[in-house]
Amino acid sequence: METIIKWWDELMSNEIWFYSLTTVAKLVLMFAVILAFVVISVWIERRVAGWIQDRPGPNRAGLPLFLLKRFGSKQQQPLKSWLQFFGVPETCWIAKLCKWLRFDREIPLLGLIQPCLDGGKLFLKQETTPDYVRRLYFIAAPMLVLGPPLVAAAVVPFSSHVDTCYGAIQMCVANLNIGPLWIFAISGLSVYGLTLAGWSSNSKFPFIGGLRATAQLISYEVAMGLAIIPLLMIFGTLNLQDIVQYQADNGWTLLPVWGEGLGIERWLLMLPLLISFVVFVTCVFAEANRTPFDMAECETDLVGGYHTEYSSMKFASFFMGEYAAMVIGSAVVVTLFLGGWSVGFGADAALAAYCDWLAVLCQFIAFLVKLLAFIFFFVWVRWTLPRFRWDQVMKLGWLVFLEVTVANIFLTAAILYFVK
């Protein structure tokens, strides 16, 4: 035991080992969080779609009780056996509650098992690759779509830092000084996946879909980059961890109600920040290829868009890539505008003073909650707005957002310069 502790001590005292091990741990955590959120957001999408359209959505898939042979088959109603086993009469409120929760057949868990079953179904589907495709690029395309969002997640901070006896651990995989730029650069790469998918399918609808995806992503990348310049002017840094720390100290970007430096300037800055927020969120929708901007895969004109020719897990990769892009987009919006991991109202400093690890845990949970809320917003908008027309999308990107964001930069500069 002594030797193990000593070995561990020596290992962690080595700076390189310490850095590598903590990074790998963070990497695994971030990866798990994103993949879990991809699954959960599919479930949220389907349930919320159902609720908005006055349907229950997928609420059936659960843990079937008939697997427990001890309590009878599906036909024999396991609930009755259960109740008899514990001696509860059927008119009792417990029995009624169980019936209301549908425990008489299975444990439905709100249908949370549904995404797993969807995944299983897609996995078991027949894989067909048409003869006329460019095989190499056809296979590479889904990977190129799924990969970038996962890589871009590296710079998103999910918690503040912890000081251990071996050194401080920053709670983001890579604490780069070019945070937003990294995200834009990497998520811009996913356009290659869409374009290659469209082109290598060697069929007309995927081709048009790929072209649309290219044009749309490139157009909105411009406005997206310009939209966050006012923020960077205010924060004065590109390091996402520092940006979130600034928000924890001085109030979230869109909620500056605590911290130091509250004054007329902050309230005046709300106007350009709000404009930035609206433009940035719209661009994130366009970047993630979500309705109302899912021009690249709109069924009415393009069958399935760039993934028309794909099947089985290749299609699932596109599907997961779309949701991963949505999760990362939400994470970026939350980080830049809604305070990232910050619990808010000055609670971060108090928690950190009390216990580092507790603070980190609370902040992690706060981050996940905000992320979920924003994913819900994504879904909510999808089932509210109809799809734009292609020329409207281009007009909005080039004729409205570009001008608005440039004007916004000057407005912010003026406020920062004159109001002091």
Place this chain on the structure above:
Amino acid sequence: MSYIHIKRPKFSILDKIYVVELVKGLALTFKHLALSVCHKSRGRDDFNSHGIGVCMEFPETRWDERLPEYYRGAPTLVHGEDGRERCVSCQLCEFICPARAIRVVPGAVSPDSTCQKQEKAPAEFEIDMLRCIYCGMCQEVCPEQAIFLSKEYLITPTDRSQAVRNKETLYRLGGTRKGLVNKWNEHK
């Protein structure tokens, strides 16, 4: 050829900015969402749903009592109220059936029948429920009012041979119909 000028609606500045309409839309969908989550969707009583939306959740709640008068389910054969089997095996239904689901083999009228006036009665009468499209043409064409579409909609055979309904099954499902068909009475 004349040109028709379609009058486009004039959009105000507010409409063009789109944000107000967007918020209105979001509020509307959120109202539906909230009502669904609270199990209070409007119109839930019409379908006896759990209240999460207005869906009738099938195995628990069923259409049975709510089926409209004109619902077309599985076709069946009926007895008259005098106990006579109404079908005279004219095979019109077999000829009209667009899906060719019906097969009739005509036979003699059974000697213990109360009415011996008609020449034929079906020896065999089969309807293949896998072919039937529930169009109701057989009911419409039948001169004897012998075949009716019931309101049965749960037709779940486990193999193809089970899906073919024979004469006994059809009569059992059809039951007896009120209203005399006087064609074969002694009054005529």
